[in-house]
Amino acid sequence: MxxxxxxxxxxxxxxxxxxxxxxxxxxxxxxxxxxxxxxxxxxxxxxxxxxxxxxxxxxxxxxxxxxxxxxxxxxxxxxxxxxxxxxxxxxxxxxxxxxxxxxxxxxxxxxxxxxxxxxxxxxxxxxxxxxxVLPSVNTEEPEVDTSPSFELSDEIQIEGISDIIGYGALANYLTQLSTARLTGSQVFAVKIDQIEAIYAQATSDEFLYAVSEVADAINTMLQSSGYLMAYAGNGAFVVVSNKATLESSAALEAEVQNLLDEKNTEFDNGNPLDLEVSFGNPIRPNASKNQRVRKTFDRAIARAENRVLKKRNDPRAVSVRLVGL
The missing domain is CATH 3.40.50.2300 (Response regulator)
Structure with a gap:
């Protein structure tokens, strides 16, 4: 090296x-x-x-x-x-x-x-x-394939948002904070609902667009406070916030959902691309070792995924979009 x-x-x-x-x-x-x-x-x-x-x-x-x-x-x-x-x-x-x-x-x-x-x-x-591996790919005329060129679990790179970094880098960042400073931080995750269905229908560009729109909405909501965020794959974002007071996940979820609803996102063919998100309850990190950081991130993602399941099983209000006349 x-x-x-x-x-x-x-x-x-x-x-x-x-x-x-x-x-x-x-x-x-x-x-x-x-x-x-x-x-x-x-x-x-x-x-x-x-x-x-x-x-x-x-x-x-x-x-x-x-x-x-x-x-x-x-x-x-x-x-x-x-x-x-x-x-x-x-x-x-x-x-x-x-x-x-x-x-x-x-x-x-x-x-x-x-x-x-x-x-x-x-x-x-x-x-x-x-x-x-790339040079060994067949160079014959490829068949038309509109499916994403990456796996759903891939930690794809999102451009244009300064406060989003690599997943591994986010773990390293949390590891560097002292015990005293960790008490002034919190970790929570955001999961895109129905991410499997979106991945199945979307091209690479459409999927990147969907994930980027969610990242942009989260950034808009958090930009007034110090935070870092990473995309962990499988439609999940992990956020490290510098706010000492634990956030209300329900309030944050509602705010980001409103921002997404205002975007009226669509697939390239004009069909609606309904983006809904679930926020997990925040966790106070314990990051003296890198393994513990990963466990904290895993717990945060699990909380967001549990929120997705709860919403599927419980009745919820239908989000109504206002369409200009």
Missing amino acids: KILAVDDDPFILEILTMMAAKVGYTDVVTMPSGESALNLLNKGKDVFDCMLLDINMPGIDGIELCKLVRSLPDYDKTPIIMLTAMSDKDHILRAFKAGATDYASKPFDIVELNARLRMAEQVVVARQEVAA
Whole structure:
């Protein structure tokens, strides 16, 4: 795995290079600033599999550098690990919103750094395996197939919403919050009702459109407060909110549903694409270990799915859409 490390402190770069080598990563290129790193990347002579970016740098800081790197076509999904002594929630939140996939704190611990690099390598290997399969696809004239080109369970990427990040990155973000800051956070999930039926009827573009419309409605409702969100597949979103007071899931569900009803979404053929959502009750996270984070997310999704089942079994008011005369 080829690694780019960026830090304005030469001692830190030396330590990083030595520690990475000790855990088996010897191909590390170092840059002393965000500007020099961008120049290197724009030349395109070297392609990096992973990046380690310091946040607190003069000129282009690590968060801005992360955002700029994400705009480069070759690095939209490259693992980016932020490095900093800063542990306040604001910097962590901003880093993940900029596109960071993980976070490591100074002073560095070799065990932690090894774990972060191993996780990044797993992402790199998975992407390489997918890329290796693509050339082997039959190049003969394909039959017309309008079904989505991805599985319902896939964690598809949603564009255009700054506060939605990868599912794995959301777990890493929650892991970085201290116990004290976790008490000021909550996790809840949103499930798209009848997602299986929508997937069965939709093309890839239509399904992405449906999921994006739901994400946009959730974002509209939450944008006034600090939050991060990820699409977990199977029509489920997981939200980490910074509000200390637990939200009323019924009130949030009603607000987002009203926003969706106003959109009057349709399939490409003009048939109505009825989008309904179910909100699970919020959970106060316990995230000292990554496994516990995943369990918290699983519990949140299960609560949203239980809400879907409850709505199916109980009578509910019919949502009436107003059509312009």
